[in-house]
């Protein structure tokens with residue numbers, strides 16, 4: 001059953017999604033609370049990206065209800081929906097920058113879509129976001145192919161933050177980064193969440209991220225949330241997948257146990 005959080009920014013109720021005859025999400029319930037970093041994990045192919053894409057409206061659902069900022073997205077008018085979309089930012093898997101656009105154009109893209117502002121203000125916003133994610137303004141006129149993997153992730157994060165969102169979706173933000181780069185990125189997300197008061201929904205396979213960056217973890221299995229809670233809750237769970245994931249060899253390396 002859903003854990004009812006009064007301060008939920010995202011409320012997913014009884015969501016079912018299927019492709020043809022394959023049911024990926026099966027009556028799933030989840031709350032994401034205001035101000036938390038929720039780490040969303042589960043086996044490969046379980047449907048983590050599908051849930052993310054369903055919440056933001058890119059994948060149709062068979063049934064269920066999704067509320068974001070208290071707005072039922074199915075019942076909302078197009079204006080209400082646009083107002084909600086204006087309050088979230090998204091970092092898709094692999095960074096997903098537009099390869100034919102420069103860093104400047106990538107970061108300014110969502111701003112142009114939602115606001116009518118001068119080029120001067122667009123440039124000011126772009127520089128502020130680059131600095132926020134730890135990049136120098138000099139990279140503004142480079143193309144994604146001229147950036148390192150870590151820089152691409154940071155630019156993608158800058159783009160996700162372009163409209164000063166309250167909620168950010170991060171789909172595997174540290175995949176493809178070396179451990180130091182991934183650690184730096186986790187720290188950046190944590191700092192931004194604290195300083196900007198963000199709520200973060202983060203799909204990840206990265207155990208380090210779960211330990212260091214996340215306030216709470218939700219685990220997807222068989223189309224449902226099979227567990228939600230702290231790292232300690234996850235480690236104490238008797239569920240076989242959780243046991244293996246959180247108490248297995250790689251997890252023990254993360255927590256430095258013998």
Ligand SMILES: Nc1ncnc2c1ncn2[C@@H]1O[C@H](COP(=O)(O)OP(=O)(O)OP(=O)(O)O)[C@@H](O)[C@H]1O
Pocket residue numbers: 019024042043044045046047048049050051
């Ligand atoms: N548009 C689509 N059409 C058909 N099947 C899809 C579509 N999108 C996703 N799927 C299927 O839904 C399932 C869940 O995919 P999803 O990408 O959400 O998994 P995931 O948990 O994010 O996996 P990973 O951790 O490997 O990224 C997979 O079996 C995938 O093939």
